[in-house]
Amino acid sequence: MNSMVRPGWAKWGLLGGVALALVACGxxxxxxxSDQPTVETLxxxxxxxxxxxxxxxxxxxxxxxxxxxxxxxxLTLPAEADLAKxxxxxxxxxxxxxxxxxxxxxxPDAQAFAVMTLDASDTSGRRQTSAVTGSKSGLLSRRVNARxxxxxxxxxQLRGTVNxxxxxxxSQIPELPVTVAVNARPGWNVLDLNINVTANILAQVSAxxxxxxxxxxxxxxxxxxxxxxxxxxxx
Numbered sequence: 001m002n003s004m005v006r007p008g009w010a011k012w013g014l015l016g017g018v019a020l021a022l023v024a025c026g027x028x029x030x031x032x033x034s035d036q037p038t039v040e041t042l043x044x045x046x047x048x049x050x051x052x053x054x055x056x057x058x059x060x061x062x063x064x065x066x067x068x069x070x071x072x073x074x075l076t077l078p079a080e081a082d083l084a085k086x087x088x089x090x091x092x093x094x095x096x097x098x099x100x101x102x103x104x105x106x107x108p109d110a111q112a113f114a115v116m117t118l119d120a121s122d123t124s125g126r127r128q129t130s131a132v133t134g135s136k137s138g139l140l141s142r143r144v145n146a147r148x149x150x151x152x153x154x155x156x157q158l159r160g161t162v163n164x165x166x167x168x169x170x171s172q173i174p175e176l177p178v179t180v181a182v183n184a185r186p187g188w189n190v191l192d193l194n195i196n197v198t199a200n201i202l203a204q205v206s207a208x209x210x211x212x213x214x215x216x217x218x219x220x221x222x223x224x225x226x227x228x229x230x231x232x233x234x235x
Contacts, residue, residue, distance in 0.1 A: 036213050038187030039077070042149060044118070044131070046071040047224040051123030058119055058128070059086065067122065072220065077115070077188045083151060087111035090152055094162045094180065094211070097148065097193065103160035103180040110156040112184070115149040118223055129223035134232035140200070144229070146193040147214065147221050152184035164209060167195065178209040190214040
């Protein structure tokens, strides 16, 4: 169910208020995949890349890759042995995505690890990038899609609803319910995190999202900074 709030800035006018509330937002749910294959590598491209450098998994600096001059790279995802000290119970993996609450795991003993951000270092400096893309779906709506790579040590299903308001970090949206419907296989699974935010003529804002299996794993994913994402969805 969508969360509905009336922003305190409504008296400033509808368009001005919406411009503040929809700095970052999201998109429609991807159809649930039933049996998607696992992956071993991450094919990516860093937006606005300059010169030479590397990308690395936060907290795992040895899991890194060199980056081509056009920003493209191929990162070999860490093996089970590399994750031994970093996995968490699968039911709580959404906490690593800035979402509060836990999902239900069909295997209560399943352990997991998630990658959505990479540390990028090039000639312009070091920055944190995320696998996110924003789009303008209408005058009063915006979409954000985030790609997530989820490692699981066993076959498990994750179901439930978590609050991912921290991803948008907007005071006007204290609750952002995201429905979790993931079928995880042992190894690295590719997921889609979709968030949709809309406003109505009363300057009310509603937000909701979904975390599901990606139905077409593979291809190149662009990593960008939060500032770049905001530019994509700004009014």
